[in-house]
Amino acid sequence: MNPFVWKVRVYWEDTDAGGVVYHSQYLNFFERARTEWLRAKGVHQAKIAEQENVLFAIRHMDIDFVNAARLDDELDITVHNVETGGVRMTFEQDMTRCSDRQRVAKAKLTAVCLRADNFKPTRMPKWIRAEISRNQ
Numbered sequence: 001m002n003p004f005v006w007k008v009r010v011y012w013e014d015t016d017a018g019g020v021v022y023h024s025q026y027l028n029f030f031e032r033a034r035t036e037w038l039r040a041k042g043v044h045q046a047k048i049a050e051q052e053n054v055l056f057a058i059r060h061m062d063i064d065f066v067n068a069a070r071l072d073d074e075l076d077i078t079v080h081n082v083e084t085g086g087v088r089m090t091f092e093q094d095m096t097r098c099s100d101r102q103r104v105a106k107a108k109l110t111a112v113c114l115r116a117d118n119f120k121p122t123r124m125p126k127w128i129r130a131e132i133s134r135n136q
Helices: 022-041 046-050 126-133
Strands: 003-009 054-065 074-084 090-098 102-116
Touching: 003 022, 022 054, 022 074, 022 090, 022 102, 046 054, 074 126
Parallel strands: none
Antiparallel strands: 003 074, 054 102, 074 090, 090 102
């Protein structure tokens, strides 16, 4: 599978006083890339919460901070090596600085499918699993 790539620019609000991306922002950048990856596959999270009573939540995440991202950096954030099960999905993600192709961070995570009304685990709808698995 070719990885899904989403670009982000580092803004002042993403950084500390030294112009380095604050560690919690990496989580936000990874999350936005996963959201856009799902959207590109026709899975709109607000819509499936309302119409199918399902949502995704992160169960576990490992992040390696490799190099600092800084103010004004443009970053490529990928989603790749996605595996789906009945309730779980695992992902790998990379964050790379566009100017020098240096890896900034990498993450591996597990997301679970939950019922939107009670946050209990539920099987992922078949059509979503099919869309996620397409072109893998």
